[in-house]
Amino acid sequence: MIRVTAEPFDPGAEANRFQAAHPGAGAMVAFTGIVRSSPDDPVVALVLECYPELAENEIAAIRAAAIRRFGLIDAAVIHRHGRVLAGETIMAVLTLAPHRQAAFDGAQYLMDYLKTDAPFWKQEETPAGTRWVEARPADDAARRRWSGK
């Protein structure tokens, strides 16, 4: 399941529904991404721009690769776009597998690829103004670790 949405969602409820739909699974990993803010680097909100159809297609390709590679029973990605306030959920990744290692690996693979290949553009709103978020070399490095396997 892929959903790119401007609407808030409840990651716990999504995880429960996802798990209930696959009663034979032995392991589920649920990752939730949250808009970060700290006293040293306060952020009011994150504005995510995207072309939803393109984002859904690219995320679907990443999901399909993860399912194939790790033998997942299923995987789901829910991703917000639009304005998301600090502390709110940006995205959720859910993986189901017969055993835990595949569920963990599948979720990490999905996250590493989503951080580099999902077509989103982010702008942070801070008390001092707005700034575009640039791609991070650390995310590229995290993604590269999968290319040798």
Place this chain on the structure above:
Amino acid sequence: MENPAIFKLARDARIVPWDTPLAGAAVVAILPPMTGG
């Protein structure tokens, strides 16, 4: 473009290699550097 590798090409809502033929495409987009999800 000084460094075309930082841009991506999309054809009909899929990211495609730069040498992809564009004839017959309904939508073509050149994407600036992405932040990721």
